[in-house]
Amino acid sequence: xxxxxxxxxxxxxxxxxxxxxxxxxxxxxxxxxxxxxxxxxxxxxxxxxxxxxxxxxxxxxxxxxxxxxxxxxxxxxxxxxxxxxxxxxxxxxxxxxxxxxxxxxxxxxxxxxxxxxxxxxxxxxxxxxxxxxxxxxxxxxxxxxxxxxxxxxxxxxxxxxxxxxxxxxxxxxxxxxxxxxxxxxxxxxxxxxxxxxxxxxxxxxxxxxxx
Ligand SMILES: CC(C)(COP(=O)(O)OP(=O)(O)OC[C@H]1O[C@@H](n2cnc3c(N)ncnc32)[C@H](O)[C@@H]1OP(=O)(O)O)[C@@H](O)C(=O)NCCC(=O)NCCS
Numbered sequence: 367x368x369x370x371x372x373x374x375x376x377x378x379x380x381x382x383x384x385x386x387x388x389x390x391x392x393x394x395x396x397x398x399x400x401x402x403x404x405x406x407x408x409x410x411x412x413x414x415x416x417x418x419x420x421x422x423x424x425x426x427x428x429x430x431x432x433x434x435x436x437x438x439x440x441x442x443x444x445x446x447x448x449x450x451x452x453x454x455x456x457x458x459x460x461x462x463x464x465x466x467x468x469x470x471x472x473x474x475x476x477x478x479x480x481x482x483x484x485x486x487x488x489x490x491x492x493x494x495x496x497x498x499x500x501x502x503x504x505x506x507x508x509x510x511x512x513x514x515x516x517x518x519x520x521x522x523x524x525x526x527x528x529x530x531x532x533x534x535x536x537x538x539x540x541x542x543x544x545x546x547x548x549x550x551x552x553x554x555x556x557x558x559x560x561x562x563x564x565x566x567x568x569x570x571x572x573x574x575x576x577x
Contacts, residue, residue, distance in 0.1 A: 394423045411455060448502050449485045468504060472511035483507055483521045
């Protein structure tokens with residue numbers, strides 16, 4: 367039996383291994399995991415920068431990729447404890463933004479300040495158990511190439527935001543966003559859609575622009 371199987375087969379060894387990775391009641395791995403283990407398993411492209419003042423809540427047993435020329439700004443938090451976080455090339459993760467995997471960001475994306483993009487929900491079905499003790503519901507959240515997410519937005523699990531879409535500042539996105547569109551509000555609704563015929567961003571609900 368290999369070491370991994372031995373640890374998994376014993377409850378006390380599993381608890382010890384968990385404690386060695388992460389302090390009790392915390393969500394951030396110990397420094398040695400971040401400094402000595404992660405760099406050997408996580409991929410970082412050329413000129414990719416993860417600000418020293420951003421939080422790397424990253425575990426080696428799930429993928430984390432930061433593509434070439436991408437930048438994670440100060441006070442951002444990236445967490446891959448329950449799902450992968452894949453960030454493409456030339457993508458900006460703005461100041462104070464929190465990303466909880468599973469999340470996939472494409473190339474050339476702008477995420478402004480203080481957004482939350484998450485692939486994690488808590489189950490609340492059992493009314494006799496605290497929500498914190500119920501299982502995670504995990505759905506991958508995807509943002510496609512060239513999208514722009516305005517400041518203070520929340521993108522909930524399972525949503526896909528299409529290519530070159532714009533999410534207006536302060537929006538809560540609960541449904542898929544079509545490519546080349548603008549959505550805004552809480553819950554976010556379609557505001558504009560690019561019209562390839564007229565080559566204009568057509569106002570939704572305006573009959574003249576709908577033609
Ligand atoms: C979405 C946004 C790009 C639209 O800008 P715009 O193209 O100049 O469009 P307008 O200001 O004409 O707004 C278009 C419509 O969207 C609505 N709208 C604009 N911003 C909105 C918002 N944050 N939430 C909800 N609706 C919004 C407007 O009221 C307008 O509605 P109408 O068509 O009924 O009049 C802009 O409002 C925005 O939110 N930018 C994000 C800024 C930001 O976060 N910067 C951080 C640094 S990257």
